[in-house]
Amino acid sequence: MSKLKVGLIGYGLIGKAIHESLEGSSAEVFIFDIATMNQPNFFHTDITSHEALAATILELNKKNIKLDSIVNCSYPRTKSYGKKLEDVTIDSFNENVSIHLGGYFNVMKQFGAYFKALGKGSIVSFSSVYGINAPRFDIYEKENFTMPVEYAAIKSAVIHLNKYMASYFKGSNVRFNVLSPGGVFSNHEDSFVQSYGKYSLSSRGGMLDPQDLTGAIKFLVSDESKFVNGQNLIVDDGWTL
Numbered sequence: 001m002s003k004l005k006v007g008l009i010g011y012g013l014i015g016k017a018i019h020e021s022l023e024g025s026s027a028e029v030f031i032f033d034i035a036t037m038n039q040p041n042f043f044h045t046d047i048t049s050h051e052a053l054a055a056t057i058l059e060l061n062k063k064n065i066k067l068d069s070i071v072n073c074s075y076p077r078t079k080s081y082g083k084k085l086e087d088v089t090i091d092s093f094n095e096n097v098s099i100h101l102g103g104y105f106n107v108m109k110q111f112g113a114y115f116k117a118l119g120k121g122s123i124v125s126f127s128s129v130y131g132i133n134a135p136r137f138d139i140y141e142k143e144n145f146t147m148p149v150e151y152a153a154i155k156s157a158v159i160h161l162n163k164y165m166a167s168y169f170k171g172s173n174v175r176f177n178v179l180s181p182g183g184v185f186s187n188h189e190d191s192f193v194q195s196y197g198k199y200s201l202s203s204r205g206g207m208l209d210p211q212d213l214t215g216a217i218k219f220l221v222s223d224e225s226k227f228v229n230g231q232n233l234i235v236d237d238g239w240t241l
């Protein structure tokens with residue numbers, strides 16, 4: 001059987017783990033990122049720009065690379081992102097919604113058309129537990145960071161945008177799904193991991209590792225999930241219950 005060709009947008013904390021897991025198994029991975037990376041099959045792009053993404057798709061077509069799926073785990077954000085509510089200006093809010101949600105829209109719209117032309121495809125977009133549940137502000141009480149208000153707006157909208165696209169592309173053999181992870185460990189203080197972990201259900205507790213998400217991605221990009229469409233798969237160790 002020929003290898004799946006997977007386009008991975010965002011080679012960050014989670015993207016790297018997905019790359020490692022897919023490359024090591026049944027797929028050939030093509031990396032897309034706004035930061036320049038010294039990686040094989042790397043394409044420089046910017047999901048916030050219609051022109052940049054269109055040029056990337058043109059490049060794929062010129063090279064006769066026919067992707068089977070796209071996984072969008074990019075995380076566009078501005079320097080002013082991440083402040084507590086009182087300090088978030090409307091301009092900063094709007095800009096972050098524009099680049100993150102707008103970027104995800106751009107990917108779904110343009111790669112939706114790309115896969116429709118190919119006759120088949122699967123698009124996986126990243127949301128978060130914070131696209132589903134209200135924040136648990138108690139776990140941030142002792143921290144110097146918070147759960148940003150823009151993130152709630154963006155990630156909840158990604159889940160509904162995904163349903164819109166799945167419905168819009170009905171009959172074209174293009175699937176749209178969302179993966180919503182819980183918090184992924186990245187050098188967080190022990191105190192935060194413990195506070196966060198109070199709501200995890202497994203005996204391991206704490207936060208997820210990026211590798212905990214790769215099984216769900218393998219499922220969503222493959223034909224094993226061919227009748228899963230317009231859905232939001234939550235991988236959070238029961239945190240949202």
Ligand SMILES: NC(=O)c1ccc[n+]([C@@H]2O[C@H](COP(=O)([O-])OP(=O)(O)OC[C@H]3O[C@@H](n4cnc5c(N)ncnc54)[C@H](O)[C@@H]3O)[C@@H](O)[C@H]2O)c1
Binds near residue numbers: 046073128
């Ligand atoms: N890390 C977590 O705890 C967590 C939890 C739940 C959901 N998520 C979601 O998972 C996704 C990945 O998170 P992460 O922690 O790996 O992020 P990250 O910041 O480590 O990596 C994001 C990548 O996206 C790239 N990127 C940013 N703007 C871009 C643009 N305009 N065009 C193309 N590439 C761009 C960055 O260069 C970077 O390589 C995000 O959507 C995030 O909201 C993360």
